[in-house]
Amino acid sequence: MSDQFEYPWQYNFPPFFTLQLHTETRAKQISAWRTLLLNYCKFSKTCTLDVREASHHPLLSNTSINRKLNTEVVLAILSDLQRTQNAAPIDKQRFRWEIYWHTLEEWGNLIYNHIVSRGATNSVLTLFELSQGEDVRDEEFFGLETEVLIKALRVLEKNGKCEVILSEDLQGVKFF
Amino acid sequence: MRRRAGVGAIQKQKLEQEKYKDKGNEIQENQFEQMTKQLEVFRLNLEEFATKHKNEIRKNAQFRKQFQDMCASIGVDPLASGKGFWSVLGIGDFYYELAVQIVEVCLATSYKNGGLISLRELRTRLIKARGQGKQHQEISQDDLICAARKLKIFGSGFSVVSVGKGQYMVQSIPGELSMDHTAVIEQVANSNQAFTSVSMLQEQLNWETTRAQNALDHLLQEGLVWIDLQDVMEKLYYFPSLFTACINASN
Structure with a gap:
C-alpha cells in the first residue's frame, strides 16, 4: 500500500460537498462518498467516526477548496452504509459510528479462515494475539480495533465457530 | 395581288x-x-x-x-448505403463501428457526467478503448461527428451540440436541449472553468433572472450539472463533463 491516500476526482469537485437534490445525481453522489469513506477508513485503519467532528475530519472537509460536508449529509452517507452493514451507530444519539470496510460477517470469515489454515482451532488465543500478534502481521485484520474485533467474533460465535471469553484476567477466544 | x-x-x-x-x-x-x-x-x-x-x-x-x-x-453519401459498390470499401462499416463505440463510451461515462461529454474526451477514451491493434486507424474529430450524427436516426437520444470555436459536446440523454441550454453549455465550455451561476449568465448573455434560473434548473433536472451551495456569493452550477479532473479520471 502506498503511503499517500489517493483521492478521487470528486474530492476536488465543489458540489460534491453539497447534498444534490436531483435523485439520480444524489444516488451517484452518495455512492461515490460510500466508496471514498470505506477506502479511506481501510487506508487509515480507522473504524470510528464522530459525526459532530465531521467539519474537522480530513476527509469530510476539503480546506483547499473550502468545502465541507454538513452533518445531514454525513448522516445520509452513514445511513446508507448501515443499510449494507458497512456501518453502525454505537450510541443512541447516532453521533458516534463504527465503519466496516469489511462487514462484520466478512471480518469473521477472514479471521476464521486464517485460524483454520493455521490449524489453530481448538486452542485459545488472546484478542491481543489475534489483532497484534506476529502470526497475523500479514493479515488484513492486523491492527483491527478491539471493539470491532469482538463484534466480528460475536458473529462467528453465533454460528458456533468460536467462543468469546471476556473475563478480568483473560480476553480471548477459542475457535472450534 | x-x-x-x-x-x-x-x-x-x-x-x-x-x-x-x-x-x-x-x-x-x-x-x-x-x-x-x-x-x-x-x-x-x-x-x-x-x-x-x-x-x-x-x-x-x-x-x-x-x-x-x-x-x-x-x-x-458513402455512409448511407452498406450495399452496392460502397460496401467494397467498408467505409460504411467503419462509421457504424465508430458509432457503436461512441455509444459505448457515452454509456460508460454517463454515471459521472450525466450523459454529456466533450468530443475531445470522447475521442481520447474511444481511441484508448480501441487499443493500438494491428489494424490501427487514426480517428479524427470529423470522423466522430460524422458517426455521431448517424445516431440521430434513433431519435433524440443522441445529438452533437456545437459549442463554438470548433468545439463539440455529445449529448446522450433522451430529451432535446433548447437553444438556451446550449447557450449555457457554450458559455461554460468557452470559459476556463466548469461552473456558472445566475448572475454570470445575466452578465454574459444579457438574460433576465428568470430565464437564467429556468435554464439552470432544467440542466439540473437532466442531471447535467451539480449544484454547489457553499459559495459565499451565490449558488454555483458545475458541469462534471467540463471539470478537468473528471475528464482525466481513469474511471
Whole structure:
C-alpha cells in the first residue's frame, strides 16, 4: 500500500460537498462518498467516526477548496452504509459510528479462515494475539480495533465457530 | 395581288412546328444520353478512385474527410448505403463501428457526467478503448461527428451540440436541449472553468433572472450539472463533463 491516500476526482469537485437534490445525481453522489469513506477508513485503519467532528475530519472537509460536508449529509452517507452493514451507530444519539470496510460477517470469515489454515482451532488465543500478534502481521485484520474485533467474533460465535471469553484476567477466544 | 391565307399555308406551318418539336426532342434525348454516359464514366472513376485509395481512405483521417467532402458536393453519401459498390470499401462499416463505440463510451461515462461529454474526451477514451491493434486507424474529430450524427436516426437520444470555436459536446440523454441550454453549455465550455451561476449568465448573455434560473434548473433536472451551495456569493452550477479532473479520471 502506498503511503499517500489517493483521492478521487470528486474530492476536488465543489458540489460534491453539497447534498444534490436531483435523485439520480444524489444516488451517484452518495455512492461515490460510500466508496471514498470505506477506502479511506481501510487506508487509515480507522473504524470510528464522530459525526459532530465531521467539519474537522480530513476527509469530510476539503480546506483547499473550502468545502465541507454538513452533518445531514454525513448522516445520509452513514445511513446508507448501515443499510449494507458497512456501518453502525454505537450510541443512541447516532453521533458516534463504527465503519466496516469489511462487514462484520466478512471480518469473521477472514479471521476464521486464517485460524483454520493455521490449524489453530481448538486452542485459545488472546484478542491481543489475534489483532497484534506476529502470526497475523500479514493479515488484513492486523491492527483491527478491539471493539470491532469482538463484534466480528460475536458473529462467528453465533454460528458456533468460536467462543468469546471476556473475563478480568483473560480476553480471548477459542475457535472450534 | 395579295394572297389570302389558305389551307395549304396553315398545314405548312403546322408541319414546321412538328418538325421543330421532333428536333427538340432529339436534342434533348441526345443530351440526356450524353449526361448518362458522363455520369456513368464519373461513377466508374469515383469507384476506381475509391477502390484504389481504399487503404488511404481507411487509414488517413484527413484524406477521409476530403473524400467525404467530395462525395457530399456531388450528392453521394458513402455512409448511407452498406450495399452496392460502397460496401467494397467498408467505409460504411467503419462509421457504424465508430458509432457503436461512441455509444459505448457515452454509456460508460454517463454515471459521472450525466450523459454529456466533450468530443475531445470522447475521442481520447474511444481511441484508448480501441487499443493500438494491428489494424490501427487514426480517428479524427470529423470522423466522430460524422458517426455521431448517424445516431440521430434513433431519435433524440443522441445529438452533437456545437459549442463554438470548433468545439463539440455529445449529448446522450433522451430529451432535446433548447437553444438556451446550449447557450449555457457554450458559455461554460468557452470559459476556463466548469461552473456558472445566475448572475454570470445575466452578465454574459444579457438574460433576465428568470430565464437564467429556468435554464439552470432544467440542466439540473437532466442531471447535467451539480449544484454547489457553499459559495459565499451565490449558488454555483458545475458541469462534471467540463471539470478537468473528471475528464482525466481513469474511471
